[in-house]
Amino acid sequence: MNLRQGAKIAMAAALALTLQTGFAQAWPSRPVQLVVPYPPGGVLDNFARPMAEALSKELGQPVVIDNRAGANGIIGTTRCAKAPADGYTLCISNGDIMSLNPQLYSKLSYNPKADLVPVVRMANMVAAIVVSSSIGAKNLTELAALDKANPGKVNWGTFGTGSTSHVFLTEYNRVFGTHLTHVPYNGSAPLMQALLAGDVQSAMLAHVAVAQYLESGKLRAIAVMGEKRSDFFPGIPTISEQKFDFSGENWIGMTAPAGTPSAVLERVNAAVNKILADAAFRKRSLEALGLEPVGGSRDSFAQYLVREQALWSELISHSKIKLD
Template sequence: MNPVSISRRRAVLAAILATTWAPGAFAQAFPNRPITLVVPGPAGGTPDIVARQLGQQLLGDLGQPLIVDNRAGANGNIGVGAVAKASPDGYTLLMGFAQTMAINPVVFKKLPYDPVADFVPIARLVEFELALAVPASVPATNMTELLAWLKANSDKASYGSFGTGTPSQFAGEMFNRKAGLKMVHVPYKGSAPLVNELLGGQVHLGFVVPQVALPHVKSGKLRILAVTGERRSANMPLVPTMKELGFESVVAGGWYGLFAPKGTPVDIVDRIGKAVGSALSTPALKKFLMDQDLNPAYQGWREFAAFQQTEIARWRATVVRTDFKAEE
């Protein structure tokens, strides 16, 4: 046989073998360089802080640094869309939120990504509730007093949210309906701007991320009258849940989780997921998260995938119940 033909056949066979076995080979060596974690929110925000703390814990297990890449904008759609197009090799990951991976699909008519078809869930990290906060200018220290004040001032009452189509708005609207109120909704771009407007009295109540409001609660400028979780907050054990107060439909919160682009080898997904589980079980990280009013809520990829589907269905039902009109 011609030596050139033999060489060509060997080259073709080598290429086929490389294609066939590459995923396993990569997985065995994974990771051999830094991993990028895209956070679809601004630097300094709670998700960013959590990502950096998680990265420190994962370094010892994975042996490679986790580089946080903040890509905020468009309700998280910019950052998520970028990861959807990334190589499925485990070196580009996404910190997905309830907003980006369960709510946006049912509140936007068009998205630059599909949260199920374009991604593989790796692990759920944390969950958290929202808090019903009022400024000191509103003369209410409990729900009974708040409802009396709102009904007496129905012509001017308003509630703020940290964005259109967010859990904050849906919590406010469900409260509005259950209480028989007609408060005007005022959306802001994030929990911090919402809290600032509450402090200034521009809106009369809002469902906020607790850790953003707590410093102002301690100073007496804000009051937290209820939380939206299924159970009371460990940091605010005297504050009742909305469910305890008769507002069982006002159960709204959020969660963070890790995702990879669709096509990422399952052994790499499993490798990262187990490392995350170990990290979240460390006393130091658990204490850090709970101090931020975040509840460690690890789930492996199988459980997390099922949970995401349940969340999409839950928020789709909420959109219908509140007559929310999908955004363009």
């Protein structure tokens, strides 16, 4: 490369940066859509709404929730992935959308690696393995022993085939040499009813769903999902303390259509991190939902996604679960 060519490249890069910076300063000049690929009323939606309200104040334009529910988050995520990459569409994402669906569906209408870019990992949804208080198991090893002593009588309830809980169950059975029976339900309400009635004896559930039953003694937590122990489940060891070599976190993040200007993404990232650092927002919009704040840079989220996608790819290959 000669000096003239080098100068031209440098000038082009400077011009591109200037144009992008100017766009970011002018952005947003109209409302921004935040696509939630799940129905109103769930944990992700209930978190997204106050986040959108706070983000509106930070950006100076309305951030409008667009619920596009259905097909394990595929409908809404496809809507987000195919939207113009102009900064006016953002998307709520989670592990099912970014890591599980690509392994469970051979023909997926979006590619999480090519069609979406990470903006910020916002929170972890604290969940635990819980059992009915009618059984004596106090940890994962004791649950396995109970199953082996009572073949075919210990059931594991989930939200459906291919859910995070179902994939974890297959790994649990593989690691412990057990045969807990998978019983899928259509939503948390019927699953909780079955657990309380004794139709199933174990399940993976978020803190917000089980808190009152733990306090009343109807359910018992025996293992926390996540990298570390949680104040939401005091004294309960993580799954990685009980024979597993992964954390099984349930996280909530924000993504955007690939090609969205990086200056815009950095501005959104900074705004979300500022919101997550606010003590009042944490108490009102995170703790009440059993969520723990995360935050961090776009790069740290991207690196986290690489690890998570590799992990769940391996687990699903073990499980041999397919949804099409």
